[in-house]
Amino acid sequence: MRYIEVEPSGPLQGTVSIPGSKNSSLALLAAACLADDIVRLEGIPNIDDVKVIARIGQEIGLSLERKASGELWIDPRYIHSATIDPGKAGSYRASYYFVGALLAKFGRVRLGFPGGDDFSKRPIDQHIKAFQALGAKTVFAEDYYEVEAKELIGGDIYFDTITSGATINAMLAAVRAKGRTHLYHAAVDPEVVDTAAFLNSLGARIYGAGTDRIRIEGVPYLNGGFHTVIPDRLIAGAFLMAAGITGGTVTVNDVIPEHMGSCLAKLEECGLGLDVHENSITAYGGAPIRASRIRTSMYPGFATDLQQPMTALLTRAQGKSIITERVYPNRFNHVPQLRRMGADIEVRQESAFIRGGRPLTGGWVHATDVRAGTCLVLAGLASEGKTFITGVEHLERGYDDAIGSFASLGASLKLAEADQDPLQAAY
Numbered sequence: 001m002r003y004i005e006v007e008p009s010g011p012l013q014g015t016v017s018i019p020g021s022k023n024s025s026l027a028l029l030a031a032a033c034l035a036d037d038i039v040r041l042e043g044i045p046n047i048d049d050v051k052v053i054a055r056i057g058q059e060i061g062l063s064l065e066r067k068a069s070g071e072l073w074i075d076p077r078y079i080h081s082a083t084i085d086p087g088k089a090g091s092y093r094a095s096y097y098f099v100g101a102l103l104a105k106f107g108r109v110r111l112g113f114p115g116g117d118d119f120s121k122r123p124i125d126q127h128i129k130a131f132q133a134l135g136a137k138t139v140f141a142e143d144y145y146e147v148e149a150k151e152l153i154g155g156d157i158y159f160d161t162i163t164s165g166a167t168i169n170a171m172l173a174a175v176r177a178k179g180r181t182h183l184y185h186a187a188v189d190p191e192v193v194d195t196a197a198f199l200n201s202l203g204a205r206i207y208g209a210g211t212d213r214i215r216i217e218g219v220p221y222l223n224g225g226f227h228t229v230i231p232d233r234l235i236a237g238a239f240l241m242a243a244g245i246t247g248g249t250v251t252v253n254d255v256i257p258e259h260m261g262s263c264l265a266k267l268e269e270c271g272l273g274l275d276v277h278e279n280s281i282t283a284y285g286g287a288p289i290r291a292s293r294i295r296t297s298m299y300p301g302f303a304t305d306l307q308q309p310m311t312a313l314l315t316r317a318q319g320k321s322i323i324t325e326r327v328y329p330n331r332f333n334h335v336p337q338l339r340r341m342g343a344d345i346e347v348r349q350e351s352a353f354i355r356g357g358r359p360l361t362g363g364w365v366h367a368t369d370v371r372a373g374t375c376l377v378l379a380g381l382a383s384e385g386k387t388f389i390t391g392v393e394h395l396e397r398g399y400d401d402a403i404g405s406f407a408s409l410g411a412s413l414k415l416a417e418a419d420q421d422p423l424q425a426a427y
């Protein structure tokens, strides 16, 4: 059983370079299947979700090769199957993008239900609705679903809720559909814009990405090309919060500050000093952390993927904070772990009430998902005594080298291995 051992840290100091966005990378890798020639992607992180895509690729004839420069070369010309092993599809969330990406070329895609972080009900009804609007039929079996369309025909899609996943998936399906598609009530996330920019660079005709109304004119062919993935705004946000929780000074480099507006506004409200430049941000901790009220919402609101590290930060605030989770109302699996460390947090319905200032003590805790992992690392840095975090595989789904990056800022943490489940042994 692997775990991360985190020692209490003094103020973190230094600069960390932010890798490419996990969520954008997963969309771009699927989008590359739509091309008719080799695609080169720069900045794709070497995370476990990407490794699963490479394994799926081996089975369906999609080749992924990482060059010495770090670029990923993707050759979609020899894809021979649109049947994706349910186990692999179910080991990460964004496997659903293979439907949008392969449907036009193959007419039928079969894959397992999406996995990913298991913190809440995570429906795919809006994806299905979008495919149906383009003329597809879906069949659900016990451990897989199949989407079939002899021909995809453009149509009007009105999303019932704002979803980045379904917006991207509908865009993928519509790019090579016949005729014009309109997406209404579309998500405006940077990952949507990045995927559209990439596809347009290959010859797609997508207009309006980044607004809630997207128009796609279907094309019969996409070229190969080159694209650089956007930086991971969620990792960047967590490192800025690390400055706050340790009272240090952290600079995140290679970021797009415009993608982080709501996060930066909250950090300032909580008492962090910020220096924002064209592609770097420095956060200055050290001043007392102020309590805050946060409601997560879809972009450009405060991201649900940042509320876990933010919860850790607010345990250090003076006074009472409230975090209300509006995207995934039950996404509070990190809270029992923080309570185990001494935090005073109560969850009622979709809100966490945090009484800040109680000392945190280390011990064994479990990361139930990728952002819960970051939250516990931050809490561990601010604790008395060592913290041991199991569930490392969740962190590895989303972070290439979280330990190395924190260590480069002066944190003392390492990956370790125990013979038996230490959590079981400790309780």
Ligand SMILES: CC(=O)N[C@H]1[C@@H](OP(=O)(O)OP(=O)(O)OC[C@H]2O[C@@H](n3ccc(=O)[nH]c3=O)[C@H](O)[C@@H]2O)O[C@H](CO)[C@@H](O)[C@@H]1O
Residues within 6 Å of the ligand: 023, 024, 026, 093, 094, 121, 122, 123, 124, 125, 126, 127, 128, 161, 162, 163, 164, 165, 166, 187, 298, 304, 305, 326, 327, 328
């Ligand atoms: C791989 C990936 O990119 N994951 C991100 C993506 O997940 P994911 O693609 O699951 O999230 P969506 O943006 O689609 O979900 C947003 C909201 O829409 C709802 N919904 C979604 C689809 C659907 O068919 N029906 C429906 O009701 C969801 O329950 C949620 O309340 O966006 C989430 C919200 O920013 C992030 O937390 C995840 O990190």
Ligand SMILES: C=C(OP(=O)(O)O)C(=O)O
Residues within 6 Å of the ligand: 022, 092, 093, 094, 115, 116, 117, 118, 305, 370, 371, 398
């Ligand atoms: C929820 C997340 O990921 P996924 O959608 O891949 O489970 C996340 O990145 O926080």
